[in-house]
Amino acid sequence: DIQMTQSPSSLSASVGDRVTITCRTSQAISSSLNWYQQKPGKAPQLLIYATSNLFRGVPSTFSGSGSATEFTLTISSVQPEDYATYYCQQSFSIPHTFGQGTKVEV
């Protein structure tokens, strides 16, 4: 299985801050990396697919980059609705695996 390591596991941010979350994989996965946002009691929602593609309706304050084994999710200016937990997920090989999550809080 491809192991996913997200960092940090949690962070504190104020409205307007720039936030970066890192996801490292145990082997190269090309660009097969997706990012999801999850709020309490809700299903995850896709933010970024294939490393850097913004899913429809997702604000442009979100962006993704990276390649091979290191990927980042950036929120350029945190908004109140962005307080949530973020997960990376690889779809390069079976089983699909997720990072352990990064909680963004005030």
Added chain:
Amino acid sequence: QVQLQESGPGLVKPSETLSLTCSVSGGPIGDYYWSWIRQPPGGGLEWIGYVFYSRRTKYNPSFNSRVAISTDTSQNRFSLNLNSVTAADTAVYYCAHLSAANSYIYWGRGIMVTVSS
């Protein structure tokens, strides 16, 4: 717009079989990939497996052959069976659609399943 809805018992006894169904609306299930993903209380996401082209399947090896995913194209739904459950299988179970871009776009709302006697 594809919509998914999980259904099934919220309580299962240890050693028994957990059976869930995901009803799909807004598109036929026959030509796509349909997955089950779970999340234990306070925990992260774990991929269980998927079914595609109505009958081909791929599973997470960590489930040690306890799992089976099947489709019912006449009802436009797919199902999860997980046998020999233990308390470790207590989780919110989500059904989800894997898109052509290999990302999970559509998710059900999730169903909490507790394994307890």
